[in-house]
Amino acid sequence: MRLSTFAKGTSKSTAKAAAIATSLTVALLSSLAPVRSVDLNGQTSFVAVPTKAKLVNYQWYAFQGKAVIYVVLEFPAGAEAGLGAINLDQIRGVQPAFRRGAVPVRAFLGTPRREGEAIAADAEFSDRARNVVVRFPQAVPPGNTVTVAFQLGTNPPADLYTFSLSAIPAGPDPIPQLVGVLQMDILQPFRR
Secondary structure, three states, X not given: OOOOOOOOOOOHHHHHHHHHHHHHHHHHHHOOOOOXXXXXXXXXXXXXXXXXXXEEOOOOEOOOEEEEEEXXXXXXXXXXXXXXXXXXXXXXXXXXXXXXXXXXXXXXXXXXXXXXXXXXXXXXXXXXXXXXXEEEEEEEOOOOEEEEEEEEEEOOOOEEEEEEEEEEEOOOOEOOEEEEEEEEEEEOOOOO
């Protein structure tokens, strides 16, 4: 990566001085002590907000059985506060993805095909079946990939399902942080 450009005719000593100054600045900034979770008037917030998440479903077709939706969240080491919960809100879809109400939920460290240690999780589904909050009784430490598996049993009808995902820090009066928008495309089965 090139940090700066010099006009033709600039001396090599000036370029060396600039490189040394840049190196010293980087070294100084990287040696600062880590900051702990932000406490805003008694509220808990993440220092580094989780921004990488995806939704995985290995069953692609409408009404296909054995459907499991996985929400995978990369929880950054710089968050400095434990993960207390996630909130999944359905924004779009022909029907609620959780149209049958509460479904079995399990959580673990790792990814769907590389499961690690199990994590205790409690899920609360809304009456309209378009929102679910998954709480972790023991906060998940920063620097982990967390997966929550929703055992649907049967996929919803064909459509593009869109969800917003928020991460909620563990601590007093937490401030939910928007992670992003996740999509799941359920296809119409091909018929001959």
